Amino acid sequence: MxxxxxxxxxxxxxxxxxxxxxxxxxxxxxxxxxxxxxxxxxxxxxxxxxxxxxxxxxxxxxxxxxxxxxxxxxxxxxxxxxxxxxxxxxxxxxxxxxxxxxxxxxxxxxxxxxxxxxxxxxxxxxxxxxxxxxxxxxxxxxxxxxxxxxxxxxxxxxxxxxxxxxxxxxxxxxxxxxxxxxxxxxxxxxxxxxxxxxxxxxxxxxxxxxxxxxxGPAVTERGGPLVRQSAYIVDRAHKATVLGRVLDVEAPAAAIVFCRTRQEVDELTETLTGRGYRAEALHGGMDQDHRSRVMGRLRSAAVELVVATDVAARGLDIEQLTHVVNYNVPAAPEAYVHRIGRVGRAGREGVAITLAEPREHRMLKAIERLTKQRITVDRVPTVAELRTRRLDLTRAALREMLLTDDVERFRPVVETLSDEFDIVDVALAAVKLAHEATSGTGDEADDETIPAVADAPPARADKVAKRRAARPGATTRIYVGVGRGAGVRPQDLVGAIAGESRLTGRDVGAIELADRFSLVEVPESAADDVIAALRRTTIKGRKATVRRERYPAKR
Structure with a gap:
């Protein structure tokens, strides 16, 4: 060469x-x-x-x-x-x-x-x-x-x-x-x-x-890569929650989240939308005009996340793109190279994040050998770190408003309230409103504890035993007849299950929200108890139809 x-x-x-x-x-x-x-x-x-x-x-x-x-x-x-x-x-x-x-x-x-x-x-x-x-x-x-x-x-x-x-x-x-x-x-x-x-x-x-x-890949003047590459080792049941937490901490201006299949794209897009993100799907099942409209909305900042398959996202050059997320480790290291090539272009720094299941750790090593770059394995952000990041974003938004916006027209509101309340309390209430507006779900969202998993494969001698010990039991999905249209959030469903059944929040798996219904993953052994418990209670003040999912997704 x-x-x-x-x-x-x-x-x-x-x-x-x-x-x-x-x-x-x-x-x-x-x-x-x-x-x-x-x-x-x-x-x-x-x-x-x-x-x-x-x-x-x-x-x-x-x-x-x-x-x-x-x-x-x-x-x-x-x-x-x-x-x-x-x-x-x-x-x-x-x-x-x-x-x-x-x-x-x-x-x-x-x-x-x-x-x-x-x-x-x-x-x-x-x-x-x-x-x-x-x-x-x-x-x-x-x-x-x-x-x-x-x-x-x-x-x-x-x-x-x-x-x-x-x-x-x-x-x-x-x-x-x-x-x-x-x-x-x-x-x-x-x-x-x-x-x-x-x-x-x-x-x-x-x-x-x-x-x-x-x-090789583009580098900065300091010699470091323009694309910051990191990974999180995550059990499959917690992937959607971890993705939301990472997105909140990273706060990308525009991002593409890569999935393996069309079905996974559609399901994850619905989950992210249900959690308050502006997300759109992009895959080969859509005609070209629809795909062009989706990319146009990403370029114009009408959406912040595009969830896509590799085929749909090939050849894209989005100037505003700051992050690429691999929801799964790509099956071929070469696919990883093309995915992260969407960012770090023309001197712009970018971020590539991969959510890897424990069994996929070796695939990360293969990617490192191909790219000759290290992928840093990071710890999943804690609830405390998430809340701190959200407060930082609120503080930054308020500071920018004070420096650049005309806020004088709101002075009569503050002066009127200051006759009745301490001015600091008025400010605290205003900050709370701003924080909840920008944070979407507020501090209660995604507050489940995500159990730590090993960031490397176990030694060969005890690999089988440890896999069996770590493997979750059989799960099933419960259909709940209320969804986004009724104002239901994932934490509402987790709270109802934890409060009315013998399960804890940690036992609840993936949650998918649609407009009129929700699907909740729970241990098979507890499914009947959960169904009976939810039928006895209300969710967001409404009685809901609760049953096992009739047409389970193919695994």
């Missing part, structure tokens, strides 16, 4: 780009090229093939876009494209197209994103008028090639962006078919965050004596 000396790089001026590109970069506020740009641009401008391994967010789009534009003929007016960029998702195709437009505006570059879900007529019309760069998903590119509407005879460069993602999504045969249709003397550029063996085989077959570059 090529090693890059950054000590005497000379900034973008040292890359000797054409004036139109240098001007565009200056106008965009680009001052210094990233390591991948320094390493890749000179050989690509010289016409070399390139095999680059670079983490998401290291600046690789400019690393291949600027050389394509640099090599493009001035005043080019050919109808067929001179460059084809293949990307795994529509979202990434749009982002790459926008980057080409920004960099090549002064050159008059004609760029066309081509992907499914977009009207075919619009794409056909643009291709007939002529384009310089096509940025496409493999399936739609192959469709146009088959129709004869995308001609590849004049291609100078083919770029495979996030190539490992395209293979994971099943595009290997499409990529091979497309490359077979391109000129033999083309320049081929392959960028990937990871380099699995099958990708290496494609590179050996289609790249000619490539320059090889490996760039």
């Amino acid at each position: 090529m090693r890059v000396d950054l000590s005497d790089a000379g900034g973008f001026a040292g890359l000797e780009l054409r004036p139109e590109l240098a001007g565009a970069l200056s106008g965009l506020g680009y001052e210094e090229p990233t390591p991948i740009q320094l390493a890749a641009i000179p050989p690509l401008v010289a016409g070399r093939d390139l095999l680059g391994q670079a983490a998401t967010g290291t600046g690789k789009t400019a690393a291949f876009a600027l050389p394509v534009l640099q090599r493009m003929a001035a005043d080019r007016r050919d109808a067929a494209p001179c460059a084809l960029v293949l990307t795994p998702t529509r979202e990434l195709a749009e982002q790459v197209s926008q980057a080409f437009h920004r960099y090549g505006r002064e050159l008059g570059v004609r760029v066309l994103p081509v992907y499914g879900g977009q009207p075919m007529g619009r794409q056909l019309a643009a291709l007939r008028r002529g384009v310089d760069v096509v940025v496409a998903t493999p399936g739609r590119a192959l469709d146009h090639i088959g129709r004869g509407t995308l001609r590849l005879d004049d291609l100078d460069t083919v770029v495979l962006d996030e190539a490992d993602e395209m293979l994971d999504m099943g595009f290997a045969e499409d990529i091979e078919a497309i490359l077979e249709q391109t000129p033999a003397d083309r320049q081929t550029v392959l960028f990937s965050a990871t380099m699995p063996a099958r990708l290496g085989r494609i590179a050996r077959r289609h790249l000619r004596d490539p320059v090889r570059i490996e760039i």
Whole structure:
């Protein structure tokens, strides 16, 4: 792999780009090229093939876009494209197209994103008028090639962006078919965050004596990673509670929570919404327009959490994103690399948090070996720490209001109350109102004790015995016929069960709130007692239908 000396790089001026590109970069506020740009641009401008391994967010789009534009003929007016960029998702195709437009505006570059879900007529019309760069998903590119509407005879460069993602999504045969249709003397550029063996085989077959570059994750000027990585070792029954507690402590401006399945996405979104978070689901079962609306709401801060599967979130670049949360440890370490690549981009620091069950500890070690970075295993925040954090947030919000907002119109209220009460008591009451408004559920929320679990697997000799001792008994879910619409909160259900049955709050498992009902996980051995107890009492002043769940979720 090529090693890059950054000590005497000379900034973008040292890359000797054409004036139109240098001007565009200056106008965009680009001052210094990233390591991948320094390493890749000179050989690509010289016409070399390139095999680059670079983490998401290291600046690789400019690393291949600027050389394509640099090599493009001035005043080019050919109808067929001179460059084809293949990307795994529509979202990434749009982002790459926008980057080409920004960099090549002064050159008059004609760029066309081509992907499914977009009207075919619009794409056909643009291709007939002529384009310089096509940025496409493999399936739609192959469709146009088959129709004869995308001609590849004049291609100078083919770029495979996030190539490992395209293979994971099943595009290997499409990529091979497309490359077979391109000129033999083309320049081929392959960028990937990871380099699995099958990708290496494609590179050996289609790249000619490539320059090889490996760039690690982005780092700060102090040498530390831009993404702070941590994990919490959590039993499955307490995951939702721990997630809420961690989110409260971290207070992300915008976050993506990754789940394994569509069902888990839907269930967790409903649970988080029931606990007062502004959360939306995103998975492959939704059409593209719906997914675009969800991402638009995240970008506009209308929602703060998107709960998603890997497929739905591939290729996303959300400037406001501050946190990525793995609700489960990814099955493949490479998936972890792509997930955390959503944050820590373009010099912005980010946070990656993983909730790992005790049995998944070894998977964290595999991820550390791949990324060559340590994942800190933290202790789950206590109730006291959670309350302190909430008070800190309230204090900060009040301070900002006092410094920036016009609060003078509320003076008559304070002066009137101060005739009857001490002014400090008035302030305390006002702070309490503000605190409860910003904290949502108040200090009583999530106050259950979460038992500590081992942060490493037990020794082999006594592993089986300890697993059996730690394994919770069989559980079942109870249907309770009141939900969010009646103002029910998780602590209301826990309180009713602990107050009316022989169970304690620690015995109650996951709680899922819907508008008209709730599902509560309890030990199988106590289920009948809990049902009988809840039928005798009221929840939020209402009698509720209580029974076992009729259609239990598949485990």
